[in-house]
Amino acid sequence: RETAERQPGHMAERRDSRETWPFSLSAALLAAGGSPPPLPPPFPPPPPSPPPSPPPPSPPPPSSPPPGPEAVPQAPSHTNHTISPRPHSQAEFAPELAAKCACLDSDPHFWMPLTLQKEDYLAVMGKKGTPAGEAAAHYARMAAFAAKFAPGGGGILGCVDVGAKALWWDYGRLELYQTNNLHAAEEGPSPHALRTFLKLQPQGAPESDASGRQQRNQLGAGLTVHPSAVVLNCRIGSGTIGAGCVLVNVTAPEVEVEAAILMSVTSAGPVRGKRGVLYNVVHEGSEPLSADAVRADVFQPGGKQIVVSSSIETDGGKAWKVTLPENAFSFEEVYKQNQKLDVSECQALGAAAHKRVAQALETLERLP
Numbered sequence: 001r002e003t004a005e006r007q008p009g010h011m012a013e014r015r016d017s018r019e020t021w022p023f024s025l026s027a028a029l030l031a032a033g034g035s036p037p038p039l040p041p042p043f044p045p046p047p048p049s050p051p052p053s054p055p056p057p058s059p060p061p062p063s064s065p066p067p068g069p070e071a072v073p074q075a076p077s078h079t080n081h082t083i084s085p086r087p088h089s090q091a092e093f094a095p096e097l098a099a100k101c102a103c104l105d106s107d108p109h110f111w112m113p114l115t116l117q118k119e120d121y122l123a124v125m126g127k128k129g130t131p132a133g134e135a136a137a138h139y140a141r142m143a144a145f146a147a148k149f150a151p152g153g154g155g156i157l158g159c160v161d162v163g164a165k166a167l168w169w170d171y172g173r174l175e176l177y178q179t180n181n182l183h184a185a186e187e188g189p190s191p192h193a194l195r196t197f198l199k200l201q202p203q204g205a206p207e208s209d210a211s212g213r214q215q216r217n218q219l220g221a222g223l224t225v226h227p228s229a230v231v232l233n234c235r236i237g238s239g240t241i242g243a244g245c246v247l248v249n250v251t252a253p254e255v256e257v258e259a260a261i262l263m264s265v266t267s268a269g270p271v272r273g274k275r276g277v278l279y280n281v282v283h284e285g286s287e288p289l290s291a292d293a294v295r296a297d298v299f300q301p302g303g304k305q306i307v308v309s310s311s312i313e314t315d316g317g318k319a320w321k322v323t324l325p326e327n328a329f330s331f332e333e334v335y336k337q338n339q340k341l342d343v344s345e346c347q348a349l350g351a352a353a354h355k356r357v358a359q360a361l362e363t364l365e366r367l368p
Contacts, residue, residue, distance in 0.1 A: 109138065121139050181246050187207065217236075219368060236251070237368055250265045268283060282354055293311050308334060
């Protein structure tokens, strides 16, 4: 998927001796990369960060940590695709997973070939620039997989009725990624349910319970935090975290933010801004890091750190092939660069960059 609206793909969640808090549940790609698979709620002992799916994920350039993807068929908001379990199914793509040599997405490479007629599938993939021979070969492979997975026939994909009153938090486009992450810092039945789902408050706790919105932090005496803000696993010296903010895995000497989303951000300088989205950002300069717009950093072998910037207003689908003035590459170019890389190696490089800046701040005694 185009990245304008997903989460950056080959980006480390984070990082040093502290736990990773996979708070972002988006399948959206923020600004540059593929989209990671949905992450679990942050509280149980977190498992190792799952590698991005194409990363997600938004958020690097497929669709939503900055711009927006082309529309693809989606299940209605009251349904969800499910897979019928088969205890002895084959690991069809084990060779590609082991070699880390392929980039497959759930829509064009999984459910579409399983549910569309061959002619329709080839037409859809042709619009995505996939040669007919390649698309036909994948369609045949998935047909063979389906025969092995369910040798007795029957459906593999279906719908589950979740009821008329189910809540729906969509992270598939950048603006939705922003809206539904900020939703965790709002009041009302839906935000309360979201915080319960994320285990930011115990099951059955009243809506007024804000005790879990700030956890596992090291905050300086000079820092003021608004009671509505969600602040998890952060190390910040001073400043103000204003109303409606969501900060996860943030290390900085100072912040002045309002209604902003900061996910895995390490900055040597102060972080300042309103209504921005920063995702997996490492800022080594002493000058302020802006939180007024959208930014996602991509780490690649050879010491490359690509800063991918955008805005909430930018339609990543329309700008997919366009190199925005503030960027060195288009979203498509970053996406293609990432396809060739080992996700685990890129995650390790990102983690090392976060750790390096955090250690420098510790040496200068600029952290609590």
